[in-house]
Amino acid sequence: xxxxxxxEKFTSKDLVTDQDVRWxxxxxDYSILKQAQTVIPELGIPRExxxxxxxxxxxxxxxxxxxxxxxxxxxxxxTAIASGLKASRPELSIWIVxxxxxxxxIGGNHTIHILRRNFDVNILxxxxxxxxxxxxxxxxxxxxxxxxxxxxxxxxxxxxxPVALCMGADATFVARSMDRDPKHLQSVxxxxxxxRGASFVEIYQNCNVFNDGTFEAFTEKSSKKNEALFMExxxxxxxxxxxxxxxxxxxxxxxxxxxxNGISLNxxxxxxxxxxxxxxxxxxxxxxxxxxxHLPRPFGVFYTEDRYCYEDRLEEQxxxxxxxxxxxxxxxxxxxxxxxTIN
Amino acid sequence: MExxxxxxxxxxxxxxxxxxxxxxxxxxxxxxxxxxxxNDLSTFPDYPAEIRAPQGTLAGxxxxxxxxxxxxxxxxxxxxDVLVAMNVAALKANIKNLRKGGIIIANTDxxxxxxxxxxxxxEGKNPLDDGSLENYRVIRMDVTKMTRAxxxxxxxxxxxxxxxxxxxxxxxxxxxxxxxMDHTEKFLEEKFGNKPDILKANLSVLKAGYNFGExxxxxxxxxxxxxxxxxxxxxxxxxxxxxxALGLIAASCKSGLPLFYGTYxxxxxxxxxxxxxxxxxxxxxxxxxxxxxxAVCSAIGASFxxxxxxxASSGPGIxxxxxxxxxxxxxxxxxxxxxxxxxxxxxxxxxxxxQSDLMQAVFGRNGEAPMPVLSASTPSxxxxxxYEACRIALAHMTPVMLLTDGYIANGAEPWLFPxxxxxxxxxxxxxxxxxxxxxxxxxxxxxxxSRPWAIPGTKDLxxxxxxxxxxxxxxxxxxxxxxxxxxxxxxxxxxxxxSDYIPELKTEVGPEKGKLLVLGWGSTYGAIKxxxxxxxxxxxDVSHAHLRYIRPFPKNLGELLYNFEQVLIPEMNTGQxxxxxxxxxxxxxxxxxxxxxxxxxxEEIQNKIEELMK
Ligand SMILES: Cc1ncc(C[n+]2csc(CCOP(=O)(O)OP(=O)(O)O)c2C)c(N)n1
Ligand code: SF4
Ligand SMILES: [Mg+2]
Numbered sequence: 039x040x041x042x043x044x045x046e047k048f049t050s051k052d053l054v055t056d057q058d059v060r061w062x063x064x065x066x067d068y069s070i071l072k073q074a075q076t077v078i079p080e081l082g083i084p085r086e087x088x089x090x091x092x093x094x095x096x097x098x099x100x101x102x103x104x105x106x107x108x109x110x111x112x113x114x115x116x117t118a119i120a121s122g123l124k125a126s127r128p129e130l131s132i133w134i135v136x137x138x139x140x141x142x143x144i145g146g147n148h149t150i151h152i153l154r155r156n157f158d159v160n161i162l163x164x165x166x167x168x169x170x171x172x173x174x175x176x177x178x179x180x181x182x183x184x185x186x187x188x189x190x191x192x193x194x195x196x197x198x199x200p201v202a203l204c205m206g207a208d209a210t211f212v213a214r215s216m217d218r219d220p221k222h223l224q225s226v227x228x229x230x231x232x233x234r235g236a237s238f239v240e241i242y243q244n245c246n247v248f249n250d251g252t253f254e255a256f257t258e259k260s261s262k263k264n265e266a267l268f269m270e271x272x273x274x275x276x277x278x279x280x281x282x283x284x285x286x287x288x289x290x291x292x293x294x295x296x297x298x299n300g301i302s303l304n305x306x307x308x309x310x311x312x313x314x315x316x317x318x319x320x321x322x323x324x325x326x327x328x329x330x331x332h333l334p335r336p337f338g339v340f341y342t343e344d345r346y347c348y349e350d351r352l353e354e355q356x357x358x359x360x361x362x363x364x365x366x367x368x369x370x371x372x373x374x375x376x377x378x379t380i381n
Numbered sequence: 382m383e384x385x386x387x388x389x390x391x392x393x394x395x396x397x398x399x400x401x402x403x404x405x406x407x408x409x410x411x412x413x414x415x416x417x418x419x420n421d422l423s424t425f426p427d428y429p430a431e432i433r434a435p436q437g438t439l440a441g442x443x444x445x446x447x448x449x450x451x452x453x454x455x456x457x458x459x460x461x462d463v464l465v466a467m468n469v470a471a472l473k474a475n476i477k478n479l480r481k482g483g484i485i486i487a488n489t490d491x492x493x494x495x496x497x498x499x500x501x502x503x504e505g506k507n508p509l510d511d512g513s514l515e516n517y518r519v520i521r522m523d524v525t526k527m528t529r530a531x532x533x534x535x536x537x538x539x540x541x542x543x544x545x546x547x548x549x550x551x552x553x554x555x556x557x558x559x560x561x562m563d564h565t566e567k568f569l570e571e572k573f574g575n576k577p578d579i580l581k582a583n584l585s586v587l588k589a590g591y592n593f594g595e596x597x598x599x600x601x602x603x604x605x606x607x608x609x610x611x612x613x614x615x616x617x618x619x620x621x622x623x624x625x626a627l628g629l630i631a632a633s634c635k636s637g638l639p640l641f642y643g644t645y646x647x648x649x650x651x652x653x654x655x656x657x658x659x660x661x662x663x664x665x666x667x668x669x670x671x672x673x674x675x676a677v678c679s680a681i682g683a684s685f686x687x688x689x690x691x692x693a694s695s696g697p698g699i700x701x702x703x704x705x706x707x708x709x710x711x712x713x714x715x716x717x718x719x720x721x722x723x724x725x726x727x728x729x730x731x732x733x734x735x736q737s738d739l740m741q742a743v744f745g746r747n748g749e750a751p752m753p754v755l756s757a758s759t760p761s762x763x764x765x766x767x768y769e770a771c772r773i774a775l776a777h778m779t780p781v782m783l784l785t786d787g788y789i790a791n792g793a794e795p796w797l798f799p800x801x802x803x804x805x806x807x808x809x810x811x812x813x814x815x816x817x818x819x820x821x822x823x824x825x826x827x828x829x830x831s832r833p834w835a836i837p838g839t840k841d842l843x844x845x846x847x848x849x850x851x852x853x854x855x856x857x858x859x860x861x862x863x864x865x866x867x868x869x870x871x872x873x874x875x876x877x878x879x880s881d882y883i884p885e886l887k888t889e890v891g892p893e894k895g896k897l898l899v900l901g902w903g904s905t906y907g908a909i910k911x912x913x914x915x916x917x918x919x920x921x922d923v924s925h926a927h928l929r930y931i932r933p934f935p936k937n938l939g940e941l942l943y944n945f946e947q948v949l950i951p952e953m954n955t956g957q958x959x960x961x962x963x964x965x966x967x968x969x970x971x972x973x974x975x976x977x978x979x980x981x982x983x984e985e986i987q988n989k990i991e992e993l994m995k
Contacts, residue, residue, distance in 0.1 A: 046840075055845070057857065057858070084840075085843065086837065086838055086839055086840045086841070086842070086843060087837065087838055088837075089837045091682070094848075101845050101847070102845050102847075102858070104845075105843055106843050107837040107843050107844065107845075108843075108844075108845035108846075108847075109685060109712070109845065109846055109847060110845065110846075110847030110848065110849065111678070111681075111708060111847065111848060112678075112704055112705060112707075112708050112848055115674060115675070115678045115705065118670065118674065118675035118678035118679055118682070119678045119679065119681055119682035119685070120682060121668070121670075121675070121678075121679050121682060122641060122643055122668065122678065122679030122680055122681065122682030122683040122684075122686075122690065123682035123683060123685055123686045123837075124682075125641065125666055125668055125679065125682075125683065126639060126641045126666060126682075126683040126686045126687075126688040126690075127686040127687070127688075127836075127837065127838070129838070130686070130837050130838065147671055147672060147675070148671065148674075148675050148678075151670075151671040151675065352666055355661055356661045356662070356664055356665075356666070359661040359662040360661075360662045362662070363662045364662065365662060365663075366630070366634070366660060366662045366663030366664070368630070368631060368634045368635075368663075368801040369800055369801050371627060371630060371631075371660065371663070372627060372631065372798045372799065372800070372801065373615075373617060373798060374617040374618075374619070374798075376413065376417060376564075376617060376618070377615050377616060377617045377798075378416065378417045378418070378419055378615070378616055378617075379613075379614070379615050379616070380419055380608065380609070380611055380612070380613050380614060380616060381613050
């Protein structure tokens with residue numbers, strides 16, 4: 039509706055609101071906010087065209103801290119609200135902030151449906167494997183046997199693998215990052231924005247109050263190199279203290295190999311984010327780091343695909359109908375096809 | 382052959398048959414023909430909940446009642462004059478609603494042993510022969526046989542031939558009521574334009590039915606019903622759900638806001654979606670969401686973006702929308718929610734009508750969540766009240782609930798449709814400028830207590846809204862106790878203030894002061910009006926008033942109620958409006974309640990009126 043001729047530049051400072059940030063000190067959400075505030079000014083979007091929509095949870099407080107348009111909605115429904123907003127205002131840059139409970143439990147249905155419809159939005163799912171705001175119950179991403187306030191004997195639930203779930207929902211952009219790696223998170227946010235379609239980004243986020251250290255194997259210096267696999271398009275899948283370990287695909291079975299001794303980088307699995315089959319395999323790199331012979335956890339873009347966006351087709355249908363029938367004429371519509379006159 | 386022509390002022394025909402017999406189509410065709418001829422009319426389609434209910438059984442009976450006349454018609458009628466029964470089950474299910482002396486047109490083929498058994502008739506008994514119908518005039522015709530005979534050599538299979546049976550009946554009725562077949566012929570040409578053999582078959586069966594009347598010596602009388610003396614002007618026929626769709630599109634055009642319609646299919650509301658989605662050249666966007674929660678949320682998102690956000694459902698789908706409606710109340714965004722009520726609770730009676738969601742509409746949300754509630758009384762009023770719901774939502778920045786029900790949603794009536802120029806203006810002004818020095822306060826109020834609508838894309842008005850309690854004016858999160866009470870009362874006053882912007886309540890029939898007021902809301906309109914007119918004609922001092930605004934009530938409602946010695950409130954529920962009225966006006970109103978999934982008969986209301994006034 040509104041068209042701004044020249045985009046007014048703004049900085050990350052301009053994205054800070056006058057509201058006090060109310061997350062616990064040390065919470066991973068701070069870093070994610072900071073990275074978003076760093077990246078967004080570079081994207082060339084007029085600030086007034088940016089909208090952050092969230093559900094309910096600690097993570098969902100996010101919009102209050104972003105000096106853009108925003109809505110802090112109800113539990114699980116940010117994706118559904120964003121769908122309606124994007125359908126009616128395709129030119130807006132819409133960012134959804136949700137949690138593992140918000141987006142995968144109460145709002146799980148809307149998450150899979152927005153992905154298959156492929157609205158051009160960015161979905162940031164802050165996964166802390168816990169319900170933070172309600173003070174520490176297990177979530178649909180908590181590991182089996184998780185002992186929390188609501189599961190003193192350990193949770194019975196088998197957890198979701200969010201990336202695999204989104205692959206299953208035919209998402210057109212699936213990525214994973216973490217709060218503790220600002221550079222990586224920034225690059226993934228840029229990629230998510232650059233993708234036309236629904237971009238799903240799972241962000242490992244530490245809840246230092248109710249689930250401290252869940253991701254530490256991937257985020258802490260001491261173990262990160264061995265446990266986190268950073269995928270880069272067109273590059274071999276390598277990791278390890280000296281980047282000397284790699285992934286090799288034996289049929290459909292991924293195996294960890296030591297490079298050198300006859301195995302060169304060229305023999306390794308070369309990451310291709312357009313390959314759905316391989317992305318599905320990568321999404322299943324979901325072993326517990328404590329396990330013997332486990333695979334490392336991938337970070338970066340798993341998969342991306344070009345597919346029409348829902349809102350585009352919606353506009354096309356309107357254009358087609360106008361071409362066929364002409365712009366709607368209200369009087370003709372009210373009159374209908376058959377009338378009669380009473381004198 | 383010499384034939385008598387009898388002039389009648391109104392006739393009620395019930396078309397009844399198996400769900401596969403095409404009775405809805407037959408009824409609609411006769412209706413449109415009567416409408417084009419200039420009769421006033423009212424219809425009541427009544428069909429089974431199952432798509433393919435077992436053939437020949439009572440559960441599978443589909444009916445369509447049409448009341449048309451040269452006089453004003455308010456209801457589909459209490460008892461029919463003519464019952465078309467395509468089989469035993471159709472007769473059994475409807476005979477109690479045929480007036481004594483009425484005509485039964487029986488398709489004898491539907492009264493064979495198999496059909497008798499399926500309808501659960503006593504072994505060896507056939508109602509056509511056992512004398513049980515002696516109070517009626519029975520016209521027997523073997524429709525199946527005659528349809529097949531007229532299509533001999535057409536090359537069509539038996540199945541296809543039998544599907545044209547309903548055209549025979551329709552043709553015969555056109556003959557009996559002196560109607561032209563033009564409209565139906567045109568309709569068939571459009572429908573089967575690309576299937577020439579089917580078209581030809583239907584046209585010849587229609588004619589065969591007509592000719593059967595013409596040539597058979599059995600029929601000595603034909604009937605005429607002159608055009609009605611109703612308000613002059615140009616009319617069309619409209620059904621309630623269709624009228625809702627048109628109301629939404631009209632409000633979109635007049636307000637200049639694109640319509641966004643987010644919904645999830647449910648009986649009996651789906652036809653609104655079907656209708657709206659036909660008119661994309663008006664720039665309307667329809668969104669069939671994954672569930673009702675997503676449907677209402679998508680509409681809220683669209684409203685946030687500056688569209689006219691609308692969602693519709695029936696009771697079971699309105700329930701899950703509750704939390705999001707509460708959000709819209711907190712966000713103070715325009716939103717229209719249409720509830721096409723059906724029998725409840727739970728899945729209840731999907732294809733039957735009821736008025737049992739009034740409490741849900743007025744109170745059915747967590748917290749103090751006030752919202753305007755409007756209701757439509759007739760199929761054509763679904764247009765004006767939908768338009769009004771949009772007007773109020775946009776002018777007062779609030780969600781609005783509109784209640785209709787299955788009865789008027791599927792019922793049709795002639796509509797003196799407005800021209801777009803006659804429709805009230807709907808002026809929407811988006812906020813463009815800061816309103817508090819160098820700041821923008823999203824919850825600053827105007828004289829209506831409504832807040833500014835600043836949509837994304839507007840420079841310098843970036844702001845956040847949400848469901849958490851907010852500080853007066855700034856809209857910032859606030860947990861302050863006094864502020865909360867202030868805001869709760871403010872949101873309530875804002876809705877109550879709408880009564881300054883809606884019409885006062887006037888009586889439909891009878892004086893504004895007297896012995897008995899019959900007060901109704903929604904689809905009981907026609908039955909109440911007919912009943913009150915009949916009682917007044919017998920000398921009773923009784924008036925009829927009908928509520929279209931239930932929250933807030935029209936300002937003069939209390940005064941009007943106190944002007945009468947007694948108040949009678951007929952409702953298709955256990956007494957929901959009456960509770961709200963007692964609460965507010967402390968009047969000892971009397972209820973008349975029918976909870977059978979069926980509309981009131983005028984007679985039932987008339988009896989109650991006369992019993993109260995004895
Ligand atoms: C309808 C509804 N049910 C339950 C709640 C309570 N609730 C608020 S946040 C939340 C879970 C949040 O977990 P998550 O989405 O993981 O967010 P986090 O706080 O961990 O960031 C729950 C159960 C609510 N606000 N609304
Ligand atoms: S409870 Fe956990 S997730 Fe919530 S703010 Fe505190 S640290 Fe962050
Ligand atoms: Mg969480």
